[in-house]
Amino acid sequence: MSTKTFLEVEAKFAVAESIQLPELTRLSGVDHIAETRKHALSAIYYDTEDLRLTHAKITLRRRTGGNDDGWHLKIPEAKGRTEIHAELGEPVDGRYEVPAELLREVRSVVRNHALEPIAQVDNNRTELVLADAQGKAVAEFCDDHVTAFSFLPGGGQQSWREWEVELAGDLPGTKDGSCFIREATSLLIGAGARVSASPSKLKTALGDSIDSAPLPPALANSNVEPDSAAAAVVTALKTNRDKLVDYDPRVRRNEWDSVHQMRVATRELRSHIQTFHGIVVGPEIERIEAELKQLASILGAARDAEVVEERWLNLLASEDSNTLDDATREHISRDMGTAFRRAHRHVVAALDSDRYLELLDSLDQFLANPPVAEDSELELSEADDAAVISSVTPAEPTAESAAEDSQKPSKKDEEPHDMDTVMALHLNEAYKKLVKRHEKAVKNWDNLELTLHERENYFHDMRKAAKKLRYAAEAAGSATNLKTKNLYKACKDMQSVLGDFQDSVTSRDKLLELANTARRRGEDTFGYGLLYQRERAIGLEALDDYAESFKAIKSAFKPLRKKLKK
DSSP: OOEEEEEEOEEEEEOOTTOOOOOGGGSTTOOEEEEEEEEEEEEEEEEOTTOHHHHTTOEEEEEESSSSOEEEEEEEETTEEEEEEEOOOOOBTTBOOOOHHHHTTSHHHHTTOOOEEEEEEEEEEEEEEEEOTTSOEEEEEEEEEEEEEEOSTTOOEEEEEEEEEEEOTTOTTSHHHHHHHHHHHHHHHHTTOEEOSSSSHHHHHHGGGGGGSOOOGGGSOOSSOTTSHHHHHHHHHHHHHHHHHHHHHHHHTTOTTHHHHHHHHHHHHHHHHHHTBTTBOSHHHHHHHHHHHHHHHHHHHHHHHHHHHHHHHHHHHHOOSSSSOHHHHHHHHHHHHHHHHHHHHHHHHHHTSHHHHHHHHHHHHHHHSOOBOOGGGOSOOHHHHIIIIIOOOOSSOOHHHHHHHTTOOOTTSOOOOSHHHHHHHHHHHHHHHHHHHHHHHHHHTTOTTSOHHHHHHHHHHHHHHHHHHHHHHHHHHHHSSOOOHHHHHHHHHHHHHHHHHHHHHHHHHHHHHHHHHHHHTTOOOHHHHHHHHHHHHHHHHHGGGHHHHHHHHHHHHHHHHHHHHO
């Protein structure tokens, strides 16, 4: 079934039956009324039992009448709403099924929950097409006389009149379009209309009956004290849960950077769970973390293929000598493009799986009722306490670790119940792990007893530690009085340095893999070797900024130690 997608930008106005229509040709750019059409429209709106779509400001309807009858899905965007249309289709066993093309756009919201009719909106519409001097449509003005019925418990019938102005042509999302809407608003208010207090006909149709529906778990208030460390952690987790839901349809559509952003949200969720272990507790958190790890792995395969393909295309574009013939260039480009398309199909299959949808449900339930540690449990676990607070020194400490140990808070500071202290302790734990990984990476870089892959992997571990510390700094800084902005920036810079390094490693690994495949096909693999060596040089160049980046992290963390000394 085919679909149509476009950006809808409109303004709605409540208007009494006695109000007369103003002269619309007074609007800038409107020369005449090109066409007047009358429609008898009838729409059935669908949602889950707990109104997940409605609460997300998404509307799904099946409408008959007019020139655009069919299924309509409207999704909020920054500059308006994206509207997606699909054909009506035929009923199955007397029921109309939501088209799969529309369902995938809201799968992360509705999950496996049934979509049922919740309201009917009948509308006698007079539609005026406002055109410029060349006859091109500028906007559509609708004078609607509406009768609506809520199917929810306690729902009833309502009738009202409203005006709508919707931009046409190329105006939606533009500065000129915004100016037109403002001018139209002024004109219509001057005629006696009021800006509608309801964002949609559906919300007006439901009225107070919306309160009879259960609240979706994602909107439930958690049972934690608002000024507690647990509240800060739950808020951070909710933010990334929302990002997962938001990026899901974008990943399915293969929008630019969507796989990357969804992978970031997944990893950040895991990082918060690991870093703030002991604030939220229980076996369910371990299961959720394991599911997030599996999802991140699937997204990671697609993201790696996406990054490598982009890097290879850039490398090929910069190669202006005759060392690579056209056939080799084509093979290299083709191989990576094929790898990404395959990986993206695997991602979409994972997003369609019950396992993924159950993960989203589990996250909602967990965040609605987070198992929070009691006050007496909020200090770090005994093992973590030894590692982070009392800091048992290794048999042969390095100068770096010795310097860090000398600044550790005393264990006499028991029961750190205030939120700043609790979050600072968990930040300190993440920082300690980063320092240890730094020491291993630097110590083993010149260890020729290790393979190149093993030595490089220590820096990959360091990057993951910097990422966790960055996420923790962001969560702590947004919810406490801790000044973590500089630490966040320093960790982000380190991620960038080691990200460039790791991208070169990933690219080399993939080049080696595809070179072996090409060799088995009897193809010339010299081009793969050339790109391999270039990636090696790029990776080494990225490490030039490593020492300075680590120094910046150390400097940014020093002020936070003052909190631990108090």
